[in-house]
Amino acid sequence: xxxSYQVVLAQLMLGLNIGAFYAILSLGLAVxxxxxxxxxxxxxxLYMLGAFVALLGYNELGPLLGMPDFHMNYWTALLVAxxxxxxxxxxxxxxxxxxLYKVDHLYGLLLTFGLALILQGVFTxxxxxxxxxxxxxxxxxxxxxxLKFMMFPTYRLWSIAISLAVCFATWFVIExxxxxxxxxxGTENPSLVQAFGINVPxxxxxxxxxxxxxxxxxxxxxxxxxxxxxxxxxxxxxxVFAVVVIGGMGSIMGSICTGLSLGMLEGLxxxxxxxxxxxxxxxxxxxVLLVKPEGLFGKEQ
Amino acid sequence: xxxxxxxxxxxxxxxxxxxFLIYPVFVMQLLCFALxxxxxxxxxxxxxxxxxxxxxxxxxxxxxxxYLVKNAGLTxxxxxxxxxxxxxxxxxIFGILTIRRQGIYFAMITLALAQVIYFIALKAPFTGGxxxxxxxxxxxFLGLVDLGxxxxxxxxPLELNLYYFVFIIFCIGFWIIHRAIHSPFGQILKAIRxxxxxxxxxxxxxxxxxxxxxxxxxxLAGTAGATKSLVFxxxxxxxxxxHTSGEVVLMTLLGGLxxxxxxVVGAFTVVALQAELSAFGSWVTVVIGITFVVxxxxxxxxxxxxxxxxxxxxxxxxxD
Numbered sequence: 001x002x003x004s005y006q007v008v009l010a011q012l013m014l015g016l017n018i019g020a021f022y023a024i025l026s027l028g029l030a031v032x033x034x035x036x037x038x039x040x041x042x043x044x045x046l047y048m049l050g051a052f053v054a055l056l057g058y059n060e061l062g063p064l065l066g067m068p069d070f071h072m073n074y075w076t077a078l079l080v081a082x083x084x085x086x087x088x089x090x091x092x093x094x095x096x097x098x099x100l101y102k103v104d105h106l107y108g109l110l111l112t113f114g115l116a117l118i119l120q121g122v123f124t125x126x127x128x129x130x131x132x133x134x135x136x137x138x139x140x141x142x143x144x145x146x147l148k149f150m151m152f153p154t155y156r157l158w159s160i161a162i163s164l165a166v167c168f169a170t171w172f173v174i175e176x177x178x179x180x181x182x183x184x185x186g187t188e189n190p191s192l193v194q195a196f197g198i199n200v201p202x203x204x205x206x207x208x209x210x211x212x213x214x215x216x217x218x219x220x221x222x223x224x225x226x227x228x229x230x231x232x233x234x235x236x237x238x239x240v241f242a243v244v245v246i247g248g249m250g251s252i253m254g255s256i257c258t259g260l261s262l263g264m265l266e267g268l269x270x271x272x273x274x275x276x277x278x279x280x281x282x283x284x285x286x287x288v289l290l291v292k293p294e295g296l297f298g299k300e301q
Numbered sequence: 302x303x304x305x306x307x308x309x310x311x312x313x314x315x316x317x318x319x320x321f322l323i324y325p326v327f328v329m330q331l332l333c334f335a336l337x338x339x340x341x342x343x344x345x346x347x348x349x350x351x352x353x354x355x356x357x358x359x360x361x362x363x364x365x366x367x368y369l370v371k372n373a374g375l376t377x378x379x380x381x382x383x384x385x386x387x388x389x390x391x392x393x394i395f396g397i398l399t400i401r402r403q404g405i406y407f408a409m410i411t412l413a414l415a416q417v418i419y420f421i422a423l424k425a426p427f428t429g430g431x432x433x434x435x436x437x438x439x440x441x442f443l444g445l446v447d448l449g450x451x452x453x454x455x456x457x458p459l460e461l462n463l464y465y466f467v468f469i470i471f472c473i474g475f476w477i478i479h480r481a482i483h484s485p486f487g488q489i490l491k492a493i494r495x496x497x498x499x500x501x502x503x504x505x506x507x508x509x510x511x512x513x514x515x516x517x518x519x520x521l522a523g524t525a526g527a528t529k530s531l532v533f534x535x536x537x538x539x540x541x542x543x544h545t546s547g548e549v550v551l552m553t554l555l556g557g558l559x560x561x562x563x564x565v566v567g568a569f570t571v572v573a574l575q576a577e578l579s580a581f582g583s584w585v586t587v588v589i590g591i592t593f594v595v596x597x598x599x600x601x602x603x604x605x606x607x608x609x610x611x612x613x614x615x616x617x618x619x620x621d
Contacts, residue, residue, distance in 0.1 A: 039405050096598060105405055106351045107597050110554065113547055114593025121586030238543060242413045249406065279420040285413050289398055 010150045011267040017156050017225075019263015020163035021218055025236070026243045026255040027167055028214035031174070034187050034250045035207045038097065038108030044237025045119035046085050046212045050219025051134070051228045052123065053081035058136040074138045074224075081220045086213030093208040098201075116234070123230035131227025141224075159221045166217065167256045174252055183207065239278075242285045248298020258296060316472070320464045321454065326532065329464060331572050332471040333529040338552040338564030339478050340521035345550075346559030347482055348514045349494035353408040353546050354395070354415025355522050360541030361418050362388040362523030367434040367536035368427055377440040377448055381470060381527040388523020389516050391418070396515040400508055412543060419541045433537030437530055442466055448531070463532065470528050474521050479561060481517060490514055522549075551589065554596050557603030566604050 025047060032040045057072030057080065072080065092115065100107045141158050144151040174180035185193045186200050194200045219233075226232060243262055247254030262281050269280040276283075288296060319328045337359055344350045366384035369375045375383065399410045422428045429435065439448040448463040481487050493500045493507055501507050530536040539545060548571060556567025571589070578585045596603070602610055 033405075037405070039409060096594070099598060103601070106408065107601070109351075109353075109405060109408060110550060111594060111597040113550075114590045114597065117547075117586050117590030117593065119590075121583045121588075121590060124583035124586065238412070238416050241409055242416065245409050245413055249409070275424050279417065279424070282413055282417040282420065285410075286398065286417065289410065293401065 006149050008271055011271045012264050013152055015264040015267020017160050018266060019260040020160045022240055022243045022263050023167050023256045023259030024163045024214055024218045025240045026259050027170055028211040029244050030250050030252055030255040032208055032211035035204055037105045041109055041112035042115040043215050044233030045116040047215040047219040048233035050081040050085050050216025051223040053084050054220040054223045055134050055228045074136045077220050081216045082213035085216030086209040089212035090205055090209040093205045120230050120234055127230055129229055129231050131229035133227050134223040137224040155224055171252050239281055242281050246285050246288045246295055248295025251297040254297025316468055320459055325460050325464045329467045329532045331569050332467050333525045334572050335565040335568040336471050336474045337522050337525035338549055338568040339475055340518045341549045342553045342564040343478055344514060344518040348490045348511060351408045352411040354411035355549050356541050356545035357415035357418040358388040358391055358519040358522040359526035361391055363526040363530035363536035363540045364422060364428055366527035367437040367530040370440055371437050376444055377442055377531055384527025385520050385524045389520035392516045392519020396512045400512050422538055422541045433535055435535055437534040439463055439531055467528055474524050551593055555603055557606030560605040563603050563605035
């Protein structure tokens with residue numbers, strides 16, 4: 001095999017791209033886990049839903065409104081999809097998850113698992129599992145950029161940049177602002193925070209909405225790269241769970257760093273031993289569990 | 302005879318008569334999944350551990366048995382035994398890695414480990430990849446009885462040899478679980494579920510007991526998977542996928558966590574539901590999903606659990 005440094009760098013860049021998706025998805029999971037203590041099994045399905053909002057907005061919304069030439073553009077989708085999915089998240093939290101806080105947290109996992117099946121099943125019925133390509137990629141993000149060592153697709157570069165920006169903005173809000181300190185305090189001791197006059201139930205609802213909104217955002221960013229299909233989330237989510245376990249459950253920084261580096265590790269594996277590319281993360285997970293069972297950035301609960 | 306004994310005798314007779322009344326392969330499928338759910342219930346219902354990776358044992362054993370029976374000419378009973386042992390060994394390794402974790406952490410790690418098994422099944426040279434292991438022979442039981450033999454009773458083809466083979470395996474598995482639950486070991490497991498620190502303070506080696514429960518559960522899940530690979534003559538990726546892990550949770554939850562018969566009822570319901578709805582394509586997934594949601598929100602005791610609760614809380618009759 002020819003192992004030029006160009007090949008390695010190219011795979012690392014592609015890996016960074018995948019890693020950015022891992023980071024943003026596992027971050028959403030971490031935020032939700034932090035405050036709700038629930039592993040959001042529906043995360044992958046809501047990511048898929050975000051991609052479908054972009055796809056349907058582009059392909060179907062115009063004809064539906066009687067304006068065949070109308071396409072909801074990419075930038076609008078980037079805003080609308082998180083809002084739509086986030087609202088759905090608020091609804092889910094208010095009507096279902098809320099009723100489960102008093103019982104074992106495992107029931108939250110089971111409920112969201114059921115929701116994931118429902119979403120995935122409904123979309124499979126209407127759209128089949130074969131992917132549909134999204135054609136709404138904006139003109140400005142087409143083409144490729146010369147990175148000296150390779151020509152890299154502009155869109156992929158953009159998707160890395162925007163995902164990282166969202167990740168670090170989230171990290172900043174949670175770790176460095178007053179709102180974030182309320183959130184962190186709310187996870188530690190909800191009743192005490194409530195006593196200070198902060199509406200904790202509302203905070204929890206909005207956190208869930210925000211977390212799944214991030215998943216939808218990632219879905220829109222992914223739509224022009226991967227084909228949009230009802231099972232796109234269910235394939236990804238398990239890997240993201242592994243990222244979460246490796247990073248340390250609920251750790252914000254852990255999610256970001258682990259997501260990015262594992263994406264790159266996956267890219268590197270593609271160069272060295274391609275068949276293991278999908279599995280390397282899980283072997284990594286076993287390794288980490290043996291050495292540091294609470295995850296790289298995690299604290300024991 | 303006590304009410305309990307009458308119930309068991311009736312169920313046993315129903316099991317003996319079942320292939321004459323219902324399509325035998327369907328009953329065998331029910332029995333395999335029922336055993337799988339019972340094994341799973343030993344863990345979640347009696348020890349309080351939610352494993353989200355039990356498909357690894359079910360499917361892993363299916364592959365081992367399928368491969369050995371097909372390529373090494375093992376007899377079916379040896380195939381099932383080796384499959385069971387393989388699942389037990391996997392369970393031991395999984396257990397060592399996970400048993401110190403609690404709740405959601407435990408669920409996530411078992412899920413991720415099971416995913417490793419899934420990828421091995423997808424990539425390893427002997428598993429048939431996407432197609433799975435096909436045409437697993439049913440073989441000769443003890444080298445004497447042909448399990449592939451089909452009888453014709455009143456014009457209907459009945460695979461009676463295979464059916465009673467599966468029925469016996471189910472009964473043995475169910476009996477082992479029943480014994481485990483009603484032994485001192487089972488009582489300690491319940492104590493661990495209710496209050497782990499207290500069990501520790503009473504001097505029980507909690508980790509070792511949990512590990513033992515995990516290995517028993519994994520082994521019997523493996524028995525179910527191994528048997529399934531003989532019934533359908535197939536070990537496939539579905540058997541090891543996380544959807545199967547989810548389904549067994551649903552079966553147990555629907556029937557009743559921590560009840561002896563609950564998982565059997567739950568497995569029958571889910572498998573029957575899938576068979577009935579198979580014509581509606583992926584609406585099956587939707588119905589399963591809705592069942593999950595309804596169960597979790599308003600029905601946490603499950604069928605059998607609700608019935609037991611009714612009996613327990615029934616006000617005594619005036620002349621009692």
